[in-house]
Amino acid sequence: MQFDPLSADDRAVASMLGMTLLLGTAVVGAAVVGAFVLDVGGSQETAPQxxxxxxxxxxxxxxxxxxxxxxxxxxxxxxxxxxxxxxxxxxxxxxxxxxxxxxxxxxxxxxxxxxxxxxxxxxxxxxxxxxxxxxxxxxxxxxxx
CATH class of the missing domain: 2.60.40 (Immunoglobulin-like)
Structure with missing residues (x-):
């Protein structure tokens, strides 16, 4: 049995890593947009010092x-x-x-x-x-x- 370096399939690892990064970016982006839309941070007044x-x-x-x-x-x-x-x-x-x-x-x-x-x-x-x-x-x- 001979090992053929051209037939090694690394594409699955690269696409899985790319998909994970893309999904993480989308989740963070949705959280930021949701915070602005729902005004989660609020604009609370602070007492004067x-x-x-x-x-x-x-x-x-x-x-x-x-x-x-x-x-x-x-x-x-x-x-x-x-x-x-x-x-x-x-x-x-x-x-x-x-x-x-x-x-x-x-x-x-x-x-x-x-x-x-x-x-x-x-x-x-x-x-x-x-x-x-x-x-x-x-x-x-x-x-x-």
Whole structure:
């Protein structure tokens, strides 16, 4: 029996490898197209990254934007031990910051008459525009005694 090198059939291996690569490429392509069509990644808003500096004053509290992202005042609200007029109001309400974007160096005062007592906790909470997410940006425990 003689071995004839021309009759060796390597074509089956090459076509199988080609078919596997083609199928893999098609599956990856379909997954990418499906992700775009179904919006799987979604475009979720992220909370602003801000450093807030709190200070107790003889008249109450002062909160200052000390660095980081610019914040839209309508997206952040005050919660905690504050009077009913201030709880849940956004930062553009009650003339805390006004309606301009809040950036580094901007500050606002919360008068002690608006706090519910000499001690308590006040927080700034960011909410996404569609209301699906909320994040506490800063929390401060005060003691005005």
């Amino acid at each position: 801000v450093i807030w500096e709190w200070e107790e004053t003889p008249d109450g509290l002062t909160v200052q934007h000390d660095g980081g992202d610019t914040v839209m005042p309508g997206e952040v609200r005050v919660v905690g031990d504050v009077d009913a007029d201030l709880v849940g109001t956004t930062l553009d309400d009650q003339s805390l910051f006004g309606d301009e974007p809040i950036s580094a160096g901007d500050e606002a005062a919360i008068d002690d008459s608006r706090l519910s007592g000499d001690t308590g906790t006040v927080a700034l909470v960011w909410t996404s525009s569609d209301g699906s997410q909320s994040v506490v940006l800063s929390e401060y425990e005060y003691d005005l005694r």
